[in-house]
Amino acid sequence: MPRLHVDWTRCDGHGLCADLLPEVLTRDEWGYPVSRRSDGTLDIDRSLREHAERAVDMCPLLALTLVRSSPVGR
Amino acid sequence: MTIATTLAAPPDTRRLFAAPGPSLEEHLRTYGDLPADVDLPDLVERAGLLGRGGAGFPSARKLRTVAARGHGVVVGNAAEGEPASDKDRTLLTVAPHLVIDGLVLTARAVGARRAYLATARPEIARHLRTEVRQRRDRVRIEVVEVEDRFVSGEESALVNALNGRPGVPSDRLTRVWERGVDRRPTLVHNVETLAHVALLARFGADWFRSAGTPEEPGTFLATVGGAVSAPGVFEVPYGASLTGLLNAAGARTDAAQAVLVGGFHGAWVPGAALGSTRMSRTSLAPHGASVGAGVVAVLGRDRCGLVESAGVASYLADQVAGQCGPCVNGLPRMADALSRLADGRRDPRLVDEVHRMRGLVVGRGACAHPDGTARFVASTLRVFADEVALHLGGGCSAASAR
Amino acid sequence: MNLTNALWYLGRGTGLVALVMFTLTMVLGITTRSGRQALGLSRFGVADLHKTASLAGVGLVATHVVTLLFDPYAQLKLVDLVFPFLAAYRPFWLGLGTLAVDLVVLVVASSLLRHQIGPKVFKGLHWLAYALWPVALLHALGTGTDAGTVWFRAVALGCLLAVGAAVGWRTSQSFAERGFPRIPRRRPEKAVTR
Numbered sequence: 273m274p275r276l277h278v279d280w281t282r283c284d285g286h287g288l289c290a291d292l293l294p295e296v297l298t299r300d301e302w303g304y305p306v307s308r309r310s311d312g313t314l315d316i317d318r319s320l321r322e323h324a325e326r327a328v329d330m331c332p333l334l335a336l337t338l339v340r341s342s343p344v345g346r
Numbered sequence: 347m348t349i350a351t352t353l354a355a356p357p358d359t360r361r362l363f364a365a366p367g368p369s370l371e372e373h374l375r376t377y378g379d380l381p382a383d384v385d386l387p388d389l390v391e392r393a394g395l396l397g398r399g400g401a402g403f404p405s406a407r408k409l410r411t412v413a414a415r416g417h418g419v420v421v422g423n424a425a426e427g428e429p430a431s432d433k434d435r436t437l438l439t440v441a442p443h444l445v446i447d448g449l450v451l452t453a454r455a456v457g458a459r460r461a462y463l464a465t466a467r468p469e470i471a472r473h474l475r476t477e478v479r480q481r482r483d484r485v486r487i488e489v490v491e492v493e494d495r496f497v498s499g500e501e502s503a504l505v506n507a508l509n510g511r512p513g514v515p516s517d518r519l520t521r522v523w524e525r526g527v528d529r530r531p532t533l534v535h536n537v538e539t540l541a542h543v544a545l546l547a548r549f550g551a552d553w554f555r556s557a558g559t560p561e562e563p564g565t566f567l568a569t570v571g572g573a574v575s576a577p578g579v580f581e582v583p584y585g586a587s588l589t590g591l592l593n594a595a596g597a598r599t600d601a602a603q604a605v606l607v608g609g610f611h612g613a614w615v616p617g618a619a620l621g622s623t624r625m626s627r628t629s630l631a632p633h634g635a636s637v638g639a640g641v642v643a644v645l646g647r648d649r650c651g652l653v654e655s656a657g658v659a660s661y662l663a664d665q666v667a668g669q670c671g672p673c674v675n676g677l678p679r680m681a682d683a684l685s686r687l688a689d690g691r692r693d694p695r696l697v698d699e700v701h702r703m704r705g706l707v708v709g710r711g712a713c714a715h716p717d718g719t720a721r722f723v724a725s726t727l728r729v730f731a732d733e734v735a736l737h738l739g740g741g742c743s744a745a746s747a748r
Numbered sequence: 749m750n751l752t753n754a755l756w757y758l759g760r761g762t763g764l765v766a767l768v769m770f771t772l773t774m775v776l777g778i779t780t781r782s783g784r785q786a787l788g789l790s791r792f793g794v795a796d797l798h799k800t801a802s803l804a805g806v807g808l809v810a811t812h813v814v815t816l817l818f819d820p821y822a823q824l825k826l827v828d829l830v831f832p833f834l835a836a837y838r839p840f841w842l843g844l845g846t847l848a849v850d851l852v853v854l855v856v857a858s859s860l861l862r863h864q865i866g867p868k869v870f871k872g873l874h875w876l877a878y879a880l881w882p883v884a885l886l887h888a889l890g891t892g893t894d895a896g897t898v899w900f901r902a903v904a905l906g907c908l909l910a911v912g913a914a915v916g917w918r919t920s921q922s923f924a925e926r927g928f929p930r931i932p933r934r935r936p937e938k939a940v941t942r
Contacts, residue, residue, distance in 0.1 A: 279517040280670035280712045282867060284933065285926060286783040291792040300706055303783065303928035304671040312709050330795055332780060334867045337519060512936035668934035675931050 274338050276314040276324055278305065282335035289327040289336060295320060356549075359557050359565045359583045362441055362541050368473075370480045373443035377548060380447050384547045386455035387413060392551035394563045395543070399423060399499070399536030400609070400639040402562075402627075405543070408533055411523045413456040418523075418531040420453045421508065422463040422540050424470065425492050425499030428609045429661075430641045433567035434537050436579040438470050441541060442477045446487065448540025451547050453485040456533055461487050463537070464504055466494035496610075496665035500713050501534045503667070514667035515713035536639075538567055558584035559626055566640050568625070570595035573602065573646030584637065588615065588623040591642060603645045604729055608638030610658050611718025613725035614651070634725050650744035652733045655726040656681065656688035662719045673716040676707035680723060692738050700727060755819040762812040764903065767888050769805035771907040773798055774881050778914040783926035799859075806856055809849060841890030844883050851880035881911060 276289075276296070285303030296314060300306045307314050316324045316338065328336040356364050365376035391406035412418040422445060424434040438445060445463070453461045463478075465471050474489045492498045492507045500515045505526045507513035526532025535543075542564060546554040555563040562584035568591055571577040575596030582591055588607075589599045599621065604614045607625075613635035615623050623629050625637050645651055659681035666673050680703035683696045704723060707716035727734060733743055776798035779786050786794055813829060816822040823836040830850065833843030858865060858873035865873075889904060917923055924932060 277519060278710075279519070280672070280710065281515075281517050283671060284783075285671055285928065285930075286780075286791060287926075288792045288795055291790040299928075300672065301928065302671055302675045302930035303926050304710070306672075306706070306710070312705075329863070330792060332795065334863060334870070339519070510938070512938050514936045668936060671930070671933055674933055678931065 273315045273317065274321070274324075274340055276316055276327070277337045277339045278314075279335045279337070282333045283331075284333055284335075286332050288330050288332065292327040292330065293320065293323050296324075356545075359581060361545055361557075361565055362437060362444060362538075362567065362581050365441055365444075368440055368442055368477070370443055370477065373441070377444070377545070380450065380544075381547050384451060384455070386451055386543070386547065389546060389551055390543065393546045393554040394551075394561075395539065395546065395554070396562060397536055398538035398542065398566055398639065400428075400611075402636065402638075405535065405539055408523060408535075409452065409455060412531045412533040415523070415531040416457055418456045418458045418533060419527040420449060420456060420458045420461040421504065421527065421532060421534045422449045422461070422537045423499055423501075423504055423534050424463065424465040424537040425504060426466065427494070427496040427499045427665075428611075428639060428641060429496075430569060430571055430606075430609050430643050431639050432569045432571075433579045433640055434465075435467060435470055437538055437541060437567060438465070438474060442474055443481075444541040444544045445537045446474075446478060446481065446483075447544035447547075448535070448537075448542070449487065450483045450485050451543055452533060452535065452540065456531075458533075459484075459486060461485050462490050462508060462527070463487060464490045464492050464508070466492050466498055496662070497667045497713070497715060500715075503713070504534060505532055514669055515715075517712050561628075562626055562637070566625075566637060568640040568642050570597075570642045570644070572606075572644035573597065573649070574644050582625060585624050585626045585629075588625060588642070589620055591625065592620070592644060595642075595644075597644050601647060603647045603649070604651055605645065606643040607633075607635045607641070609641035609643075610662055611714070611722055612636070612638050612641065613721060614645075614729040616729045634721060634728075648744060650688070650733065650742050651726070651730040652684075652737060653688045653742075653744065655722070655730065656685040659684050659719065659723055659726075662715070662722070666715065667713070670711040670716075672707050672710035676703045676710075677716060677719055679703045680707065680719070684723060684726070687734060687737055690737055690740065690742065692740060694738055697727065697734065697738075752820060755815045756821055759812055759816040759819055759822065762808045762815065763888060764900070766805050766808035766812055767884055767907060768903065769801050769808055770881055770884055771910050773802040773805055774877065774911050775914045776801060777877065778918050781918070782923055802856065802859075806852060809852060813849065838891050841887055844887035845891060848880055848884040848887055851876050851883065855880060878915075 283304060287299055287303060289305050290297040290299050296308060297305045298308050324338055328338055365372045387406055387410045390409055395405040396402045397405055424438055426434040449461045463474055468491060471489050471491045478487050478489060490508060492504065493513055497503050497515065498513050501522055502516040503513050505522045506516060508527045522532045522534060524531060558564045565581050565583050568580050568582055570580060570591060577595055580591060580594055592599055592602065602617050602620060604616050605620060606612055606614055607630060613633050615633050615635060627636055630636055645654060663677040663681040666677055668674055680700055683699040687696045700723060704720045708720050709717065736743060776794055780795045780798050783791060785791055789797060817824045828835045828846055832846035833839050835842040854873055855877050858870055862870040885907065
């Protein structure tokens with residue numbers, strides 16, 4: 273299952289991704305995107321694939337990528 | 347493949363410090379010449395060498411990856427940003443040519459014509475340049491000084507600094523072994539790892555494995571400090587007992603309240619568990635610790651574990667690179683809550699705040715700094731739970747110890 | 749009305765509406781940068797409308813330029829579409845229009861290719877928008893045949909006030925916070941002594 277990868281050196285908490293993927297993302301108290309899941313993972317189910325791709329496209333700082341396999345560490 | 351037969355391999359675990367002095371002449375007299383035809387990836391793999399920089403990554407894997415890509419660059423990492431660690435500086439002072447040998451052997455193995463040695467200390471840089479000049483290697487070695495910051499030794503931060511960019515980590519998606527110094531595949535090894543490479547190239551994989559444990563073979567350098575009478579850098583085999591190491595540094599085990607293993611990103615081993623703990627992954631894992639870069643810091647009974655830990659957490663919060671929002675915001679808040687607990691603020695919500703911040707920073711940064719800090723803080727609250735309760739009640743064990 | 753007049757009116761009309769579209773684009777672009785919601789739209793909605801308004805503006809400018817190319821009154825040659833200040837009719841003011849079109853191409857192309865060129869190059873080129881808009885406004889005021897009329901001036905003034913307010917907000921202290929109290933990220937200083 274692909275997962276959403278955040279480049280934290282770019283992200284500045286605009287929050288468009290949280291708007292587009294509310295099932296997976298919300299924002300922490302500083303505005304940065306955070307997983308809604310307790311384990312903190314950002315795996316993207318097939319049904320959300322298109323929304324995730326739009327989030328990746330629309331991030332103003334190009335901070336998002338959709339990555340294929342499971343991560344080595346987060 | 348020839349193994350040096352003229353000189354006896356170091357028989358005991360005094361391997362890295364066997365030479366009487368740092369000069370090239372003394373080095374060659376002790377260890378012999380640099381071997382010529384070495385199948386390094388094979389040798390390193392059979393030896394089971396793990397990186398000595400803290401992560402413990404299998405060295406053969408990195409080596410093979412960069413060798414396969416061709417025209418790479420090799421970097422010896424002695425940035426040693428961890429304040430409690432002194433092993434890299436010591437190794438370079440006492441046995442620089444072992445490190446340089448390892449650098450040259452690795453460079454040959456990956457087809458690199460350029461290699462770097464990075465340190466944060468000007469006097470070490472000067473010393474290294476002098477020693478490099480004594481040699482006649484085909485590999486061009488450049489000694490580079492980097493900033494003395496906690497994050498400077500992180501692999502991608504170091505590569506960025508070598509590329510003339512700010513010495514802060516890059517996003518994990520681009521790995522340095524794919525694109526690093528001058529956009530070439532880059533192999534970054536801790537200098538101690540390189541020193542071990544120099545030895546196992548001479549004396550073989552079987553000799554290397556004759557010390558240590560099957561899953562963590564060989565010896566490593568431990569920096570022992572804190573409440574000890576003879577602090578210093580000690581070479582020990584993996585699996586050595588923690589109390590044995592403490593005794594070597596002049597510490598009485600019963601005088602140790604707890605021991606921090608693995609440095610500021612490591613974890614505490616409580617005093618009661620010291621006798622049964624060994625310097626190995628399996629023995630340290632239940633405490634949330636690993637050998638890491640070999641830092642062992644003893645907390646005496648006259649100190650407060652909470653106060654000391656809050657100090658460490660504040661230092662770590664101060665040392666953020668500043669790039670990643672959750673880390674920049676979360677670490678100071680976490681350290682602040684811990685400090686208030688240490689100062690005697692009797693608010694149990696502070697504990698919840700520390701845990702909440704921990705949850706918010708883990709995995710949400712470009713490098714492992716927030717994760718390591720969170721690990722340290724979690725260990726602090728676990729091992730010093732009684733101290734926390736004492737502080738919430740208005741007391742402190744250090745005050746009553748006097 | 750004959751064809752020539754129709755082209756002339758269409759040319760002028762699309763020009764003015766394009767200016768309004770780019771004004772909207774500027775305001776929405778700054779709002780996107782602020783990371784805030786506005787006008788009942790989510791952050792994504794703001795960004796999306798910013799994109800749509802700019803593309804509408806591009807379409808209108810393209811129509812504006814093409815109709816004027818075919819209008820004998822304007823005396824436009826193909827070269828005037830790319831190289832500024834070479835035109836026969838009001839060369840300076842028209843040249844500003846050409847310059848504006850050049851900048852539109854750069855800003856829009858870099859936006860469409862942003863994932864390929866990377867965030868730093870993208871940001872650098874996108875900032876040309878701050879040059880583009882005033883150039884477009886001056887062109888409108890200078891060459892616009894209707895520039896002297898009250899309604900034209902009112903529209904132009906409205907655009908100026910809108911962008912002025914947005915830029916004022918952009919440069920204000922509270923802008924950077926995005927509505928969340930937080931420690932800002934910091935730009936690292938260079939390292940390395942060789």
